[in-house]
Amino acid sequence: MEFDKLVHQPTRLQIFASLYANGETSFTDLKDDLEITEGNLASHIERMEDEDCVAVEKQFVDRKPQTTYRLTDRGTELFEAHVETLESLIDGLDT
Amino acid sequence: MEFDKLVHQPTRLQIFASLYANGETSFTDLKDDLEITEGNLASHIERMEDEDCVAVEKQFVDRKPQTTYRLTDRGTELFEAHVETLESLIDGLDT
């Protein structure tokens, strides 16, 4: 049983889950959904970018800047693998 | 969605899961199962004891000291609650 620290960290696990479930999500929406500070979100996203887990798109919407994120293939894989790890841990509880 | 840091930490999550699935487990068995150092195991157990999650029993078996651990009611509750949190996160992925 191995835990990927990058994915397992609580806040990032929720970022992964949110991006996985909702597809593209904006910086502001993520921040509001997870109720975390901007700096905190930015630093977690940065780590995920460093590991090629998140792709970033910057554009203007309604004449305001908007940054959207989505999981890369690698990010999706890592998250799915981690979910499987969690599921197998939970399944193992009945033995 | 709230994550209990005490339970969510990777090593402790596995300690919780192991105790939950196997009931009483000895120090040595836990150490071997999880492949961690003694100091590391002891410190995690200590934190769990501080939070009333683990009960400790010390006795001699075959004339050797043996310490066994089991989850307290509170420990069991916290773990089950955390598993539910994880399950609901996973279930939420289909939306």
Place this chain on the structure above:
DNA sequence: AAAGTCACTTTGTAGCACAAAGTAGCTAGG
């Protein structure tokens, strides 16, 4: 009495997470 075993305890370090405050690019209003 010397060595070994189990179960810690102590000590030290490096790596986060997080908050708070500062910054940069762009837009809107007077």
Place this chain on the structure above:
DNA sequence: CCTAGCTACTTTGTGCTACAAAGTGACTTT
């Protein structure tokens, strides 16, 4: 045009925590 305001960071700093490694103590075996 210049100032205020918004979004999305970046920087800075602190405090916690995991973890390894080495030391300790109670007891047993030889």
